């Protein structure tokens with residue numbers, strides 16, 4: 001009887017959950033079929049290089065020094081792993097942080113990138129981003145542009161003239177520090193708009209990589225400039241941040257419940273190794289020509305809620321190593337830097353003529369995986385809150401029923417003994 005009740009409760013839970021989640025369907029597996037074409041997929045590893053948070057942002061989030069071992073888990077380790085696999089990467093450096101870190105220190109970051117044979121390009125966070133703990137607001141004096149507005153954190157917040165001035169300063173800084181002008185740019189938070197492209201053209205920076213389909217900060221979505229395809233807009237070549245659609249299912253036995261979908265970039269931090277591999281395969285199969293493999297300078301480190309404790313993210317270190325291993329083994333994938341992309345494009349833009357396809361990747365999670373993700377997402381997601389609280393109620397009811405059952409059994413047993 002108790003078992004029947006528990007079964008009923010679980011069934012009720014599944015019915016409630018199916019109402020909350022969009023659909024209950026049996027999903028088809030994402031299968032890849034071999035492609036006869038010999039076209040190459042160009043992977044561009046890009047690392048947004050920046051550090052805003054905590055007491056030692058440069059040390060913790062750019063160099064990645066998080067313990068006393070002398071190891072650097074930031075840009076040096078990213079380069080070590082790239083070198084191990086014989087590839088080079090592009091570091092989009094937020095040069096404007098010299099106001100926070102000091103000019104000498106930011107120059108050293110750029111020099112280090114160049115001296116190790118990697119590609120240093122321009123990343124624009126025109127105002128030093130607010131520190132959620134120490135500096136809740138962007139403060140005046142962190143930046144010089146447009147003094148009438150204090151909270152202009154992103155490129156799209158500035159008019160064309162000011163965006164052009166921001167880019168000009170960044171370009172001059174790179175020239176002064178490493179003797180090279182940037183050929184490529186990525187707006188901080190992907191927050192570019194069509195003025196940004198115009199301002200890039202004015203500054204003779206002809207490659208942009210800020211387009212992030214459906215990202216709330218990216219105004220190149222109005223209208224949508226591109227999804228995954230390289231396009232040219234007023235002489236500026238857009239190499240979009242590569243995206244795929246991720247559809248998640250909760251798998252309980254043969255039942256598959258859709259728990260959500262999102263647009264994900266191809267990012268060591270955002271994706272599992274399986275998602276990285278499957279998406280690369282899908283881009284290749286559907287003739288998308290470039291894929292940006294995304295990292296930050298701080299991808300290999302983790303921190304606590306007030307940025308006081310930093311530690312190593314071993315899982316991401318291994319993931320990066322493993323995906324480069326996969327890439328290295330695949331003769332149809334070639335890794336290039338943004339600088340190499342620009343050279344190749346100037347020689348023959350046809351190389352990069354491909355499709356604009358957005359792959360759909362289906363992910364099946366076990367109950368515990370979904371619960372772990374829900375706990376992580378709980379502070380911001382109402383859906384996750386509902387999922388956790390419904391489960392807590394179920395646990396409570398089940399515990400009560402089990403206790404109740406034990407009590408009854410004991411009573412029966414005692415009565416039986418007495419008789």
Ligand SMILES: [Zn+2]
Nearest residue numbers: 048050188189
């Ligand atoms: Zn950034």
